[in-house]
Amino acid sequence: MINILLVSPEKSTFKELETAFQEKKITAKWTDSAQNALLMFSKEKFDLFITHEHLTDMTGRELIEKALVKNAMMNSVAASTLSHDDFHKAYEGLGVLMQFPPAPGKEHVQNLLNHLNRITLIAGQQDKSRGEQD
Amino acid sequence: MKNGRIAIPSNGQGGLDGTRSGHFGHCDVFTLVDVEDSEIKDVSILRNQEHVQGGCMVPVNLLSENRVNALVVGGIGMRPLMGFRQVGIDVYHDDQRPGIGTVVKDLIAGNLARISNDQVCGGGGGQM
Structure with missing residues (x-):
């Protein structure tokens, strides 16, 4: 079971995401600021967070930077209006899983879970390969 | 470096006579x-895993599980750099010389510097 945090100034922004995760029996918590999110990361283990690009206290990009200093293993997704190329330039090196539109829907949740599964599969192949060597 | 295991991202078959890859991922x-x-x-070769967007932690875990202590890169993104630090792998920087053997000898001799936060680049890549 994965633990997800949604970060956006308005809860309604990610309402469809929250519902889509619930339908898949995945609990997604929500908070309204980057500072709250960082506090929650210190207290609880999250596998993934999804942040809006504009938060009240910093940008989504800044939150991702600060979060990976705490725990680089935690995955992130940013909801952004940037074009594909501009997003890539702005977020390069931060290891963001994917870009969501500003108000993502159910189909984006499915794409995200498919992508996470792919990464898990690659990591699994790694473990299997190591097991064969041992 | 007196003791430990060094990892060098490499092109083709790798080895001390081979060339370094500019993009570790x-x-x-x-x-x-x-x-x-x-x-x-001893010198051995470890095959890299498939690279997908956001999969920066795959090589981090791969090298950690293979008991690597130090990595030499031409460039690296912020997330994998933090990841390597968090699993206890020191990351050194050389963006000038393409030869694997050369940088290995320099690292052993203590002539390579650890990469600093302001040297991180986008996409985990770098130029040599």
């Missing part, structure tokens, strides 16, 4: 060099 193989009492004791 996309490298073909990692050349692993075991060092004892500041001398090269």
Whole structure:
């Protein structure tokens, strides 16, 4: 079971995401600021967070930077209006899983879970390969 | 470096006579060099895994599970750099010389500097 945090100034922004995760029996918590999110990361283990690009206290990009200093293993997704190329330039090196539109829907949740599964599969192949060597 | 295992992102088959890859996440193989009492004791090759967007932690975990202590890169993104630090792998920087053997000897001799936060680049890539 994965633990997800949604970060956006308005809860309604990610309402469809929250519902889509619930339908898949995945609990997604929500908070309204980057500072709250960082506090929650210190207290609880999250596998993934999804942040809006504009938060009240910093940008989504800044939150991702600060979060990976705490725990680089935690995955992130940013909801952004940037074009594909501009997003890539702005977020390069931060290891963001994917870009969501500003108000993502159910189909984006499915794409995200498919992508996470792919990464898990690659990591699994790694473990299997190591097991064969041992 | 007196003792430990060094990983070098490498092109093709790797090895001490091979060339370094400028993009560690996309490298073909990692050349692993075991060092004892500041001398090269063994050289082995570790195949890299498939690279996908956001999959920066795959090589981090791969090298950690293969007991690597130090990595030499031409460039690296912030997330994998933090990841390597968090699993206890020191990351060194050389963006000038393409030869694997050269940078390995320099690292053993203590002539390479650890990469700093302001040297991180986008996409885990770098130019040599």
